Structure formats: structure tokens, C-alpha cells
Amino acid sequence: MMDKRQKALLMFSGGQDSATCLAWALEQYDYVETVGFHYEQRHAIEMECRMTVLEKMRSLRPEWEAKLGQDKIIDLAALGAISDTSLTRDVEIIHNEQGLPSTFVPGRNLIFLNFAAALAYRRGITTLIGGMCQADFSGYPDCRIDTLNAQMQAISLGMDRAFTLETPLMNLSKAGAWSLAQELGGEAFVELILEQTHSCYMGEREVRHDWGYGCGQCPACDLRAKGWSEYSRGL
Numbered sequence: 001m002m003d004k005r006q007k008a009l010l011m012f013s014g015g016q017d018s019a020t021c022l023a024w025a026l027e028q029y030d031y032v033e034t035v036g037f038h039y040e041q042r043h044a045i046e047m048e049c050r051m052t053v054l055e056k057m058r059s060l061r062p063e064w065e066a067k068l069g070q071d072k073i074i075d076l077a078a079l080g081a082i083s084d085t086s087l088t089r090d091v092e093i094i095h096n097e098q099g100l101p102s103t104f105v106p107g108r109n110l111i112f113l114n115f116a117a118a119l120a121y122r123r124g125i126t127t128l129i130g131g132m133c134q135a136d137f138s139g140y141p142d143c144r145i146d147t148l149n150a151q152m153q154a155i156s157l158g159m160d161r162a163f164t165l166e167t168p169l170m171n172l173s174k175a176g177a178w179s180l181a182q183e184l185g186g187e188a189f190v191e192l193i194l195e196q197t198h199s200c201y202m203g204e205r206e207v208r209h210d211w212g213y214g215c216g217q218c219p220a221c222d223l224r225a226k227g228w229s230e231y232s233r234g235l
């Protein structure tokens with residue numbers, strides 16, 4: 001029997017962006033699976049948070065629970081082993097001569113997309129969803145729409161299957177992402193994101209700010225705090 005439900009596979013890290021994308025996916029599709037990647041991130045906290053976020057989203061809305069399929073974690077330790085970055089080593093966050101922060105993991109999104117597509121292929125899913133965002137991010141070249149379109153074309157050709165990638169946050173500001181979360185899941189979902197999702201590059205979860213947990217200093221905290229401040233002031 002053909003499964004005619006609209007299915008999608010979401011790349012889910014447990015951060016603010018992918019949690020918002022998950023709510024978006026659960027409103028758009030009949031069935032959504034999730035995939036996460038372990039690449040020897042310096043801080044295990046991100047992987048712990050992603051399980052909690054998944055669990056809390058299941059209990060937040062029965063209609064979300066009904067559509068949420070299995071979760072898979074793919075081990076990409078080899079990526080961590082060859083990456084000399086602030087996310088995979090105890091290296092200070094600095095900017096290189098191109099202006100890219102040392103939190104940039106070369107090839108990361110390109111590799112994630114390949115593995116996500118390979119998993120989707122096996123599951124009979126052709127729609128991938130990711131929280132990439134080019135409008136308000138640290139300038140990561142693998143978050144840009146041109147890069148992603150080229151990669152999806154290569155994947156579709158190489159697997160001889162027409163894959164599509166949905167990036168609902170691509171042109172949203174961080175404040176816009178909070179507004180979208182509010183639209184999709186109301187105050188309770190915004191609260192869930194504040195309390196449970198993790199963005200901080202330093203793995204800090206001791207101090208609770210009005211925008212959530214984090215060191216308050218790193219570029220990820222900076223973006224999150226700025227976005228929250230604009231969102232809560234209604235900008």
C-alpha cells in the first residue's frame with residue numbers, strides 16, 4: 001500500500017530555530033520524523049536539550065504528538081575529528097580574515113543534508129526541513145540559499161529522486177522567528193522554547209535570562225538576546 005500522507009524529515013538540533021521549524025512542520029505535514037547529528041560537539045548539553053524539547057512538544061499538543069514520528073541520531077564523529085573550531089575544540093571564539101567566526105564548522109550543513117537525504121530515501125520521504133537562516137545569522141556560507149539549492153540539486157541528481165528542502169526561517173530575523181513560534185504554538189510554546197532550547201556556544205545553562213539560558217557573551221547568546229529584545233518590544 002502506498003503511504004499517501006505528506007511526510008517530511010526535519011533536521012532537529014534542539015535549538016530555538018529547529019524547535020520553531022518542528023512546530024511549523026507539524027502544522028504543515030501529516031507526519032514528521034526528526035534527525036539529529038552528533039559530531040563530538042564540545043558540549044553534550046545540546047543533545048540532552050533536544051530530547052527534552054521533543055518530549056515537551058509531544059505533551060504540549062495532542063495533534064503534534066499524533067504526527068510526530070521517530071527520531072534518529074546519526075553519529076558524525078569523523079566531522080568533529082577533522083574540524084578545528086570553537087564548537088568542536090576548546091578554542092576561543094574569534095573571527096578569521098574572511099570575517100567568519102571560529103564557530104563555523106566547514107562542510108557541516110552540506111554533510112548534514114547528505115545524511116538526512118540518505119535517511120529520508122530509506123524512509124520514502126522526499127521533503128527535508130531545516131532551520132537555516134541567512135537574514136540574521138553569523139554569515140555562515142552553508143546557510144545561504146544558493147549553497148542549499150546547489151546541494152539539493154546534487155543530492156536529487158545523485159540519488160535520482162526529487163528532494164526538496166524547506167527552510168521556513170530563511171528570510172526571518174531572530175525576532176521574526178519568535179513571532180512565528182508564538183503564531184504556531186502560542187505563549188506555552190514560546191515558554192517551552194525559552195526554557196528548554198539551547199543556543200549558547202559555551203554550553204552554559206546556569207543563568208536564566210529573560211531570553212533563556214546561556215553565557216550571555218557568545219555570538220549565539222548575543223543573537224538570541226537581541227532577537228528576544230526586539231520581539232518583546234514588538235519591533
Ligand code: ZN
Pocket residue numbers: 199200201202203204214215216217218219220221222
Ligand atoms: Zn553563550
